[in-house]
Amino acid sequence: NAGVTQTPKFQVLKTGQSMTLQCAQDMNHNSMYWYRQDPGMGLRLIYYSASEGTTDKGEVPNGYNVSRLNKREFSLRLESAAPSQTSVYFCASTRQNTGELFFGEGSRLTVL
Amino acid sequence: GENVEQHPSTLSVQEGDSAVIKCTYSDSASNYFPWYKQELGKRPQLIIDIRSNVGEKKDQRIAVTLNKTAKHFSLHITETQPEDSAVYFCAASFRGGGYNKLIFGAGTRLAVHP
Numbered sequence: 001n002a003g004v005t006q007t008p009k010f011q012v013l014k015t016g017q018s019m020t021l022q023c024a025q026d027m028n029h030n031s032m033y034w035y036r037q038d039p040g041m042g043l044r045l046i047y048y049s050a051s052e053g054t055t056d057k058g059e060v061p062n063g064y065n066v067s068r069l070n071k072r073e074f075s076l077r078l079e080s081a082a083p084s085q086t087s088v089y090f091c092a093s094t095r096q097n098t099g100e101l102f103f104g105e106g107s108r109l110t111v112l
Numbered sequence: 113g114e115n116v117e118q119h120p121s122t123l124s125v126q127e128g129d130s131a132v133i134k135c136t137y138s139d140s141a142s143n144y145f146p147w148y149k150q151e152l153g154k155r156p157q158l159i160i161d162i163r164s165n166v167g168e169k170k171d172q173r174i175a176v177t178l179n180k181t182a183k184h185f186s187l188h189i190t191e192t193q194p195e196d197s198a199v200y201f202c203a204a205s206f207r208g209g210g211y212n213k214l215i216f217g218a219g220t221r222l223a224v225h226p
Contacts, residue, residue: 033213040121042201042218043156050211058213059114090155100146101214103155 002026006091006104013081013111021076021107023091031094032074033058033101034066036087043090049074081111114138114206118217125192126225133187133220135202144205144212145178145185150219151198159200160187192224 004025013019025032030051035043035058045058049068063085065077074093078085088108092101115138125131137145146161162169162176162185169176175188185204189196199219205212 043216100158
């Protein structure tokens with residue numbers, strides 16, 4: 001089992017460009033999450049999907065959109081990247097929505 | 113609002129000493145409290161968790177205590193070792209849109225000196 005796989009691992013964008021972070025899990029988990037990690041601010045929830053077909057905003061959703069494509073895949077899109085979106089992004093999944101979160105390796109995004 | 117506060121932000125101990133990290137949460141309905149460890153450049157990984165029907169849980173050198181009345185929970189690491197050096201995050205579950213989501217504290221950077 002690969003667990004939670006994120007792509008790309010590194011990306012540099014210019015302000016205003018768009019991109020999509022891809023996430024897939026092979027553990028048959030129902031719930032999937034996107035967090036961003038910034039120094040001194042911990043892991044902040046951007047969006048989550050409690051089950052296939054549903055998505056909800058987290059703590060910091062502005063500037064992002066998500067798609068739960070199917071049970072395995074949950075993508076995060078930046079429509080018009082801003083320097084404030086420079087961060088490390090983690091995708092995570094869990095079988096039930098109060099259980100162990102399994103994280104991907106992270107995607108380091110730099111917006112110039 | 114949904115909030116988890118974590119203290120201290122940094123903690124330095126000598127090998128063999130104990131380390132304690134404390135968190136408070138804002139919603140009395142929260143019922144799940146995990147702790148994650150993140151080594152440099154790695155992903156966060158669960159080390160221990162506790163549910164609201166239990167006051168304390170231990171796993172070898174690690175223990176977590178929960179005080180529901182005070183909305184407070186703590187991580188205790190005894191006999192610390194250099195490999196315990198990492199960033200530790202607490203989290204609490206919050207109900208939203210009919211589902212639970214995990215909100216994290218800001219993290220504690222623990223340094224264990226030989």
